[in-house]
Amino acid sequence: MGRWLSSLFLNSVQRVRYPRLMNYFSVRMRAxxxxxxxxxxxxxVRSHEVPAVCAALSERxxxxxxxxxxxxxxxxxxxxxxxILRVPSVGVQEEVMQRPSQARGxxxxxxxxxxxxxxxxxxxTFTARNMRGAMLIAAxxxxxxxxxxxxxxxxxxxxxxxxxxxxxxxxxxAHEAIVxxxxxxxxxxxxxxxxxxxDPAYTTGYVCIGDTYHRLPHIKEPGxxxxxxAFIIKPGADIEALIDYxxxxxxxxxxxxxx
Ligand code: PML
Numbered sequence: 384m385g386r387w388l389s390s391l392f393l394n395s396v397q398r399v400r401y402p403r404l405m406n407y408f409s410v411r412m413r414a415x416x417x418x419x420x421x422x423x424x425x426x427x428v429r430s431h432e433v434p435a436v437c438a439a440l441s442e443r444x445x446x447x448x449x450x451x452x453x454x455x456x457x458x459x460x461x462x463x464x465x466x467i468l469r470v471p472s473v474g475v476q477e478e479v480m481q482r483p484s485q486a487r488g489x490x491x492x493x494x495x496x497x498x499x500x501x502x503x504x505x506x507x508t509f510t511a512r513n514m515r516g517a518m519l520i521a522a523x524x525x526x527x528x529x530x531x532x533x534x535x536x537x538x539x540x541x542x543x544x545x546x547x548x549x550x551x552x553x554x555x556x557a558h559e560a561i562v563x564x565x566x567x568x569x570x571x572x573x574x575x576x577x578x579x580x581x582d583p584a585y586t587t588g589y590v591c592i593g594d595t596y597h598r599l600p601h602i603k604e605p606g607x608x609x610x611x612x613a614f615i616i617k618p619g620a621d622i623e624a625l626i627d628y629x630x631x632x633x634x635x636x637x638x639x640x641x642x
Pocket of ligand 1: 578580589598
């Protein structure tokens with residue numbers, strides 16, 4: 384009887400499946416009104432920070448300059464720490480320029496070693512409107528290679544490692560862009576990124592090549608709602624694997640101050 388009981392106990396112990404340790408959470412917000420995208424933001428945080436981050440992101444959606452959102456969607460997803468990739472932050476170099484025409488010249492110069500189709504990249508990036516994601520442009524042909532050219536590829540699941548409480552509120556476009564550019568630049572099939580914000584009031588953009596984020600003020604005239612992101616892709620890249628990395632791989636970006 385004693386043996387039977389202990390074997391029953393052992394069986395039940397062996398059958399218990401302990402959950403993996405979920406100590407990080409991806410928290411993502413997107414908001415829209417009448418089918419129009421209003422706002423989107425995301426964080427990767429520890430479990431005890433999840434409620435405060437949900438509150439901060441929903442407040443951001445409800446007080447957006449584009450207007451109060453009708454629909455706010457918040458997704459909270461557990462992550463296993465071992466699934467999170469740590470990448471270094473790109474370094475920022477401020478470029479000096481006064482006018483959009485100068486900015487285009489600098490972009491062309493920066494892209495020249497990467498592709499013979501820099502004019503196509505510039506044209507596509509400056510004239511796109513309302514894209515939720517980024518364009519993928521093949522370096523060798525200048526041809527778009529993402530499956531949905533209207534939507535593009537939305538880079539997601541990223542944050543700065545050890546982001547401070549203050550980062551939970553408000554939008555710091557430059558900080559968020561550096562985090563995104565660091566995730567993108569860490570993939571070996573991305574040769575460069577060009578970004579022109581579609582926010583009519585935001586006239587600073589950037590080109591990221593290797594580990595350098597070239598910050599370009601006056602990239603466009605104020606008031607224009609044109610702008611998008613484009614990634615220049617290495618010939619022969621596995622596009623499906625690249626899109627999976629950009630959209631789904633959890634990445635924490637290490638800034639020097641974290642060390
Ligand atoms: C965006 O709207 O997401 C693009 C922001 C670009 C930030 C550029 C910078 O200020 O460094």
